Amino acid sequence: MEKSLVNDNPLLVPLNKQQTVYDGFITVQERDFRMRIVLPPDRQLKEAKYKHPLDVFSLVFDSSQRLQQSADLVGFILELKTVLEVVLKSRPECRSIPPPQYYSQLISEMETLGWDKLLFIDTEFRMLRLKAEDSAGRQHILTVKLKSKHPAETPECSADLPVPLAINWTAQSTLEQLHSQFLLVLESLSEFWDVLDEIDSKTWILEPEKPCHSDTTRRIAIGNNVSIKVEVDPRHPKMLPECCLLGAEHVVTPLRNKLNANMHLWNPDSSVLHNLQDVLEIEFPSPATHEKSSFNLECGICYSYRLEAAIPDQVCNDPRCGQPFHQTCLYEWLRALHSSRQSFNIVFGECPYCSKPITVKMAAQKS
Numbered sequence: 001m002e003k004s005l006v007n008d009n010p011l012l013v014p015l016n017k018q019q020t021v022y023d024g025f026i027t028v029q030e031r032d033f034r035m036r037i038v039l040p041p042d043r044q045l046k047e048a049k050y051k052h053p054l055d056v057f058s059l060v061f062d063s064s065q066r067l068q069q070s071a072d073l074v075g076f077i078l079e080l081k082t083v084l085e086v087v088l089k090s091r092p093e094c095r096s097i098p099p100p101q102y103y104s105q106l107i108s109e110m111e112t113l114g115w116d117k118l119l120f121i122d123t124e125f126r127m128l129r130l131k132a133e134d135s136a137g138r139q140h141i142l143t144v145k146l147k148s149k150h151p152a153e154t155p156e157c158s159a160d161l162p163v164p165l166a167i168n169w170t171a172q173s174t175l176e177q178l179h180s181q182f183l184l185v186l187e188s189l190s191e192f193w194d195v196l197d198e199i200d201s202k203t204w205i206l207e208p209e210k211p212c213h214s215d216t217t218r219r220i221a222i223g224n225n226v227s228i229k230v231e232v233d234p235r236h237p238k239m240l241p242e243c244c245l246l247g248a249e250h251v252v253t254p255l256r257n258k259l260n261a262n263m264h265l266w267n268p269d270s271s272v273l274h275n276l277q278d279v280l281e282i283e284f285p286s287p288a289t290h291e292k293s294s295f296n297l298e299c300g301i302c303y304s305y306r307l308e309a310a311i312p313d314q315v316c317n318d319p320r321c322g323q324p325f326h327q328t329c330l331y332e333w334l335r336a337l338h339s340s341r342q343s344f345n346i347v348f349g350e351c352p353y354c355s356k357p358i359t360v361k362m363a364a365q366k367s
Contacts, residue, residue, distance in 0.1 A: 010023035012035075012037065015235050016149075019039075019043070020043060021332075022037045022295065023036045024036075024080060026080060028084040029079055033084065033159075034196055035136055036051040037050055037073070037199070044071070045070055046068045046070055048068055060226050062201075081088055094161070098148040098149075098150070099124075099148075100292070102149075102150055103125060105151065106150070106175075109175040110175065112175075116180060117130050117131055117132070118130060119131050119141060125146075127143065127145050128146070129141050129143050130142045130143075130144060130175070130179055130182075132182055132183055132186060133192070134183075134187060136190060136193065136194065136197075138186075138193060138213070139183075140159060140186055141160065142157060142178075143157065143158045143160075144157055144175070145157075151172070151173055152171045153170075154167075154169040155169070155178070157178070157182075159185075159213075160187065160212050160291075161214055162213070162234040163189070163234050164329070165182075167182075168181065168225065180230050189234055193213065193272070195232055195236075195237045196211070196232060196264045198247075198273050199218055199273050200218070202286050203218075203221065203273070203285070204218070204221040204285055204290065204291060204295055205218050206219040206227055206311055207218065207229075208297060209309070211307070211323055216231050216232050217230065217231045217232075218230055220284060221284070222253070222280075222284065223257070225248055225251070225294075225297060225322050225324050226251045226315075227245075227246050227247060227295075228243055228246070228280070229243070229244040229245075229246060230242065230243050230276070237272070238269075238272060239266075239268060239270065240263065243259060243276075246313055248316065248319070249317040252306050256280065258281050260277035262280075262334070263279060265278055265279055267278060268296050288336045297324050299312045299324060299325050299326045299329050299335065300322075300323040301325055301329035301330065301333050302326060307318065307328065312324035312325055312326050313327060314326070314360050315332045316351040316353065316356060316358055318354050320354065321351060321355045321356065323351065323352075323354070327360060330352075330360045331347060331360045331362060333352055334347045334350075334358075334360060335347055337350075345362050346359055346362070347359065
């Protein structure tokens with residue numbers, strides 16, 4: 001009985017005279033899956049075993065157990081096909097194994113681009129990291145995630161850039177052309193990075209602690225408990241950046257007045273750093289003249305400088321005090337005191353050091 005059922009299925013062929021071992025394929029969604037069924041000498045399904053090298057569907061059920069519970073082999077194969085269809089729809093990585101020509105195409109493209117440009121490739125040959133160098137010698141990494149129908153499908157590309165990475169791709173495009181486009185993008189941002197490199201090398205940067213290529217802001221130390229946060233436009237890096245002065249009000253107010261009064265002096269042909277010093281009428285402390293520890297004042301509540309990514313940016317406005325605090329620390333401190341009062345997201349209270357009035361906004365919630 002079982003012999004006729006097996007022979008009715010052209011996908012399976014017996015491997016021995018006893019017809020107890022069958023080998024073949026099952027086709028689902030235009031993909032062939034290897035399968036082997038081993039029957040006992042009496043050729044009854046209740047002792048049968050199902051074997052497969054790529055066990056995609058073992059995540060769903062025990063294939064051998066289901067085989068033993070099936071009424072006949074044809075019923076088992078139909079159930080197996082149904083399970084496979086469900087698994088392939090729910091697991092894209094299972095259904096999109098590239099054809100052989102994908103790998104030969106990838107190797108050919110890498111040989112043209114140059115293997116020296118390849119920093120990393122994953123075990124599935126899908127995700128690549130390609131290195132690139134701009135005209136100033138800065139190192140960059142382009143991450144490329146290829147689709148199974150490469151090059152017919154547009155790959156996903158990402159990089160540490162201050163602007164979205166726009167790539168033109170057609171079915172005839174190659175990795176070499178992709179890399180060349182990336183180099184052009186880097187050159188279009190070269191002036192932006194030159195501006196920030198000068199600021200980084202000639203001033204003390206309080207934030208970010210370790211700037212990356214996508215960072216557009218810098219918090220520059222001006223003095224004890226006073227700094228300026230600038231945001232440079234990647235497309236117009238020589239123009240006046242957005243500026244925010246941080247520190248005690250009695251120190252910040254004169255600087256803010258100078259900034260507003262001298263904006264007309266901004267010269268796009270001069271460096272951003274030179275312009276900032278001109279409009280603020282100051283000289284920024286630099287690594288050549290000051291130690292960074294001069295500006296790394298600890299929070300007066302938690303006695304640390306960095307609290308996760310934050311540094312003390314709330315300062316007592318009393319000139320005789322000037323103690324800095326982390327925003328979160330000061331907010332939680334004042335909120336715990338019965339003498340403090342809150343209006344919307346602002347807490348009013350007393351400085352933990354000098355007892356003079358101090359206010360703080362509620363710390364922004366992390367997304």
